[in-house]
Amino acid sequence: MSAFIRNGWYMACWSHEVPEGGFLARRLLDRPWVIWRKSDGELVMMADRCPHRFVPLSRGGRDGDMMRCGYHGLAFDGAGNCAHNPFSGQPLDIAKVEVLPVVEKYTGVWFWPGDADKADPALIPDYSFIDHDRPLHRGTIKMDASYELVTDNLMDLSHAEFIHRESFGTNGALLACGEHEVIQEDDGAIWNNWTMPDSDPPAWAVPMLPEGAKTDQWLHMRWNAPSNLALYIGLARAGTDRKDMVVPLMGDPHILTPETATSTHYFYTHEPTPEAHALLEKAFLEEDHPTLHAQQEAMGDADFWDLRPVILPSDAGAIRVRRRMMQLRRAEAGEPVAAQ
Incomplete structure (x- = not known):
């Protein structure tokens, strides 16, 4: 059975990563690819290997509308x-x-590695909240951990209280009064939602509020197959039925594409300021990445389920997603699939 779901849309890169007149070479789903634009703007994503002597095409170059x-x-x-x-x-x-079939949408380049006849662009998850004219930094980092481990991390935000205390921690609110629910929608999307009513504000919001003010906070993470996530963050003054927002509702893409079975391209956005960039670098590279890389090394080549993981109530969303991904891979392999 493949380590990857094939019939689904993955992001290959942000649109701006494809240089005009050139190409982008990137390993995706453990194979090398080159991505480029024809003179009319049409995107092309092709295997980075010449069929003659198997030398990477990326060692050559563009020649008009050819590689x-x-x-x-x-x-x-x-x-x-x-x-x-x-x-x-x-x-x-x-x-x-x-x-491969390739589509440009939400300022990103999306590809479909499976059955081309099923490659309906309408199946690309909704990231319209980043489709706007205001400045926004669109970034890419590599995580030295499997896309499933990174997905687990995102689908269980209770870890923010521990490894993100200096960046995105919720100031104890999630543990003190967090209410947790997992919702699966008819279209296959799975939501892992944390709500923290009448809670102390996170550290970054304290300067915006009167001393001792309470807030209603919510962190709602959406997953769409294969590995496309979006986080919706809300912060309102307590007792206002979420009408008196401290900051506007925030939507953040967390889009994952396997580089290999044990490494992941992570696509994200943030406000185009040095402060925002420093905060994201701290959270992703200093807090998340070392933990996930250590987890990957500790697991080695062992299967997640074979290690018999202890399951906590807060794992419900991550486990639901893992089971759904397993179902999709088994279906593609022609194996029996149990009802979820």
């Missing part, structure tokens, strides 16, 4: 066909490169 191999000069068009053979001057029909 030309740097080893013997075969050039491939946006459909993956060898459109020019320098030894004959003609196309070479037997030489082809795999090309």
